[in-house]
Amino acid sequence: MQRIQVSLKVNGKKYRLETPPNRTLLEVLREDLGLTGAKDGCSSGECGACTVLLDGRAVNSCLVLIGSADGHSIETVEGLQKAGMPHPLQKAFVEKGAVQCGFCTPGMLMAAKALLDQNPKPDEEQIRTALAGNLCRCTGYTKIIDAVQEAAKELRYE
Amino acid sequence: MQSFNYLAPHSQNELCQVLCNTAGKIIAGGTDMLPQMRNLKQTPSTLIDISHISDLRYIQESEDEVLIGALTTWSDILESPLIQKTAPALAQAASLVGAPMTRNRGTIGGNLGNASPAADSLPPLLTLDAIVHLNSQSGQRQVPLRNFLTGPGTTDLKADEYIQQVSYKKVALPFGNVFNKLGPRQGMTISIASVAVLLALDANGKITLARIALGAVAPTAVRCPDAEAFLLGKEPSTELWQEAAHQVRKAIAPIDDVRGTQEYRHHIAGILTRRALQTAYLSLQE
Numbered sequence: 001m002q003r004i005q006v007s008l009k010v011n012g013k014k015y016r017l018e019t020p021p022n023r024t025l026l027e028v029l030r031e032d033l034g035l036t037g038a039k040d041g042c043s044s045g046e047c048g049a050c051t052v053l054l055d056g057r058a059v060n061s062c063l064v065l066i067g068s069a070d071g072h073s074i075e076t077v078e079g080l081q082k083a084g085m086p087h088p089l090q091k092a093f094v095e096k097g098a099v100q101c102g103f104c105t106p107g108m109l110m111a112a113k114a115l116l117d118q119n120p121k122p123d124e125e126q127i128r129t130a131l132a133g134n135l136c137r138c139t140g141y142t143k144i145i146d147a148v149q150e151a152a153k154e155l156r157y158e
Numbered sequence: 159m160q161s162f163n164y165l166a167p168h169s170q171n172e173l174c175q176v177l178c179n180t181a182g183k184i185i186a187g188g189t190d191m192l193p194q195m196r197n198l199k200q201t202p203s204t205l206i207d208i209s210h211i212s213d214l215r216y217i218q219e220s221e222d223e224v225l226i227g228a229l230t231t232w233s234d235i236l237e238s239p240l241i242q243k244t245a246p247a248l249a250q251a252a253s254l255v256g257a258p259m260t261r262n263r264g265t266i267g268g269n270l271g272n273a274s275p276a277a278d279s280l281p282p283l284l285t286l287d288a289i290v291h292l293n294s295q296s297g298q299r300q301v302p303l304r305n306f307l308t309g310p311g312t313t314d315l316k317a318d319e320y321i322q323q324v325s326y327k328k329v330a331l332p333f334g335n336v337f338n339k340l341g342p343r344q345g346m347t348i349s350i351a352s353v354a355v356l357l358a359l360d361a362n363g364k365i366t367l368a369r370i371a372l373g374a375v376a377p378t379a380v381r382c383p384d385a386e387a388f389l390l391g392k393e394p395s396t397e398l399w400q401e402a403a404h405q406v407r408k409a410i411a412p413i414d415d416v417r418g419t420q421e422y423r424h425h426i427a428g429i430l431t432r433r434a435l436q437t438a439y440l441s442l443q444e
Contacts, residue, residue: 133257
């Protein structure tokens with residue numbers, strides 16, 4: 001069985017690993033690095049539960065072949081908190097009641113982070129567009145949008 | 159996922175050699191290939207990952223042409239001022255491909271190679287008379303997009319070739335170029351039907367250029383030459399768009415599938431055409 005060498009930077013930390021090529025970035029994050037924040041929902045790029053940032057852009061990590069991630073920089077939900085303090089998005093999700101079962105939350109947070117990194121003052125339409133690929137079966141989305149707006153406000157004051 | 163032999167060339171030269179020596183399946187952004195591999199619609203014994211060939215990702219212009227590298231993503235396209243100016247329908251289509259995550263990974267070359275009849279890039283590129291540039295160890299080849307697409311999921315690409323870029327000639331301003339699609343929901347949706355139109359008028363308001371292309375209503379994305387010829391030299395009006403929509407309905411051959419019935423596709427293809435023509439016309443009045 002072929003094995004390939006892959007170098008990744010995940011949440012600022014460098015990793016060098018060896019893996020069979022028929023694995024996704026999501027599998028490596030969860031199984032090899034123990035970063036189980038990103039979830040395996042639909043395995044086909046529909047649900048967004050596996051969303052992470054690759055070189056600052058939101059991607060479905062279930063659709064990134066591990067060899068293709070070689071040499072790239074990844075951010076997962078585990079990298080959001082700084083020194084034990086939650087990221088303003090995480091705080092806002094809790095305060096606004098944007099989390100119910102929580103399965104979609106890591107993907108929602110990362111898709112929202114990608115948006116706020118690019119656009120610090122998104123309107124509702126822009127938030128809905130940015131989160132169109134993240135399905136939530138609990139909240140009805142309204143509170144998630146409130147939370148992103150709240151976090152955007154806090155981030156702008158920083 | 160099934161196992162496969164994995165090759166990741168880092169240059170076009172290396173890719174040419176790999177394709178010459180190995181029968182393999184190319185993967186670019188992976189947004190179509192990985193789901194297909196998971197449900198065993200694709201079972202490549204060798205996978206050739208071209209995502210590390212950085213010089214295949216560009217949007218460039220010459221005096222009269224725009225060139226888009228095969229690894230250019232939907233996000234690159236929708237954010238490009240050059241595309242917004244020279245191919246507004248393509249920028250619009252790019253903004254409607256999947257969700258941001260799909261647009262950040264999915265590439266224009268992958269969309270062409272995958273050749274889904276419902277691929278959103280195809281109607282806009284067809285209205286631009288786009289050319290697909292293919293490359294291999296034995297040389298380069300340029301194929302008009304409408305000849306490149308040979309059926310649902312099939313193209314004119316030979317086993318040792320790869321898609322290098324797609325190009326189109328700039329159309330003289332002003333022109334209206336609009337993309338319209340209908341899917342089950344607004345975001346993150348695969349087209350039930352889609353249409354792109356390109357329209358230009360002379361000083362007297364008569365139509366001098368009319369190109370209409372549709373997706374998801376025939377084995378490949380298609381142009382509608384009869385409807386286009388019908389529009390030339392005429393003055394825009396609601397009735398004219400209605401008649402063009404009627405011509406379009408005659409030119410297409412939709413099927414029933416999970417997303418919609420033949421009858422429904424027939425119906426909405428006309429409506430989308432009429433709306434797109436009107437929107438293109440209004441954009442010329444601004």
